[in-house]
Structure formats: structure tokens, C-alpha cells
Amino acid sequence: MSVEFAAFCELHEPRYQSYARVWFQEPGAAHRVVRLALHALARVWPTVLESPNPAAVAWQILRDTVTEQHALVGAGSLRPDVDAEEDLAILHYVVGLATPEIADVMGGDTANITSQLRQTHRRRTTDW
Numbered sequence: 001m002s003v004e005f006a007a008f009c010e011l012h013e014p015r016y017q018s019y020a021r022v023w024f025q026e027p028g029a030a031h032r033v034v035r036l037a038l039h040a041l042a043r044v045w046p047t048v049l050e051s052p053n054p055a056a057v058a059w060q061i062l063r064d065t066v067t068e069q070h071a072l073v074g075a076g077s078l079r080p081d082v083d084a085e086e087d088l089a090i091l092h093y094v095v096g097l098a099t100p101e102i103a104d105v106m107g108g109d110t111a112n113i114t115s116q117l118r119q120t121h122r123r124r125t126t127d128w
Contacts, residue, residue, distance in 0.1 A: 005045050015105045016062050018095045023070050037065035056107030085120045092117055
């Protein structure tokens with residue numbers, strides 16, 4: 001394992017775990033899903049580092065793994081195949097991440113994420 005990958009995992013794994021616990025109520029299941037995602041990321045790490053936004057690529061790998069594993073185990077009534085706006089709302093309102101943390105974990109721009117969260121909040125307050 002490269003130093004860069006180890007540092008990336010140390011920074012992002014706790015946030016990934018918090019997100020996965022939204023979809024997998026049993027902590028062991030959330031941990032396994034994140035480990036699967038990180039193993040998938042490790043296999044393509046050199047390519048990810050060459051991409052313009054490694055955090056965004058890693059986030060997509062996590063999302064794909066969560067969605068795939070959720071479908072396999074049929075975990076509860078919640079479905080992880082949500083859009084990016086809903087991911088932002090989950091990370092902010094459920095997981096409790098501040099916008100700079102969300103930008104870091106998703107590979108986005110803080111100002112853009114703040115704007116999207118405001119729009120999502122206005123549109124979805126009746127859904128919550």
C-alpha cells in the first residue's frame with residue numbers, strides 16, 4: 001500500500017463509514033461495505049491519482065459499492081440509489097458533516113456544495 005493511499009484511507013474512511021451506516025444499520029455490514037470499496041479503490045489507485053479529481057472518483061466507487069451491496073443483502077426500506085443532491089443532504093443533515101468536509105469527501109467545491117444544499121433544503125423541506 002502506498003503512503004498516499006494509506007493517508008487517503010485514514011482521512012476518508014471514518015466519513016465513508018458514517019455514510020455507509022445510513023444504508024446499513026448493522027455497523028459490521030457498513031464496515032464490510034467500506035472495506036470492499038477501499039479494496040476496489042486500491043486496485044485502481046494509480047489511475048485514480050492521475051484523474052483530475054481523485055476524491056470524486058473514490059466517492060463514486062464508494063457509492064457504487066454501497067448500492068451494489070445494498071441490493072445484494074436487501075438491507076431495509078431505504079435505498080442508496082439517490083441522486084447527488086440527496087447525498088449532499090444525507091452527508092450534511094444525517095451524518096453531520098460541514099460543507100468543507102462534504103467537499104473534501106465528495107471531491108467538490110465548497111461554495112457549490114453550499115449552494116446545492118440551500119437549494120435542496122428549499123425544495124425538500126416538505127419531504128423531511
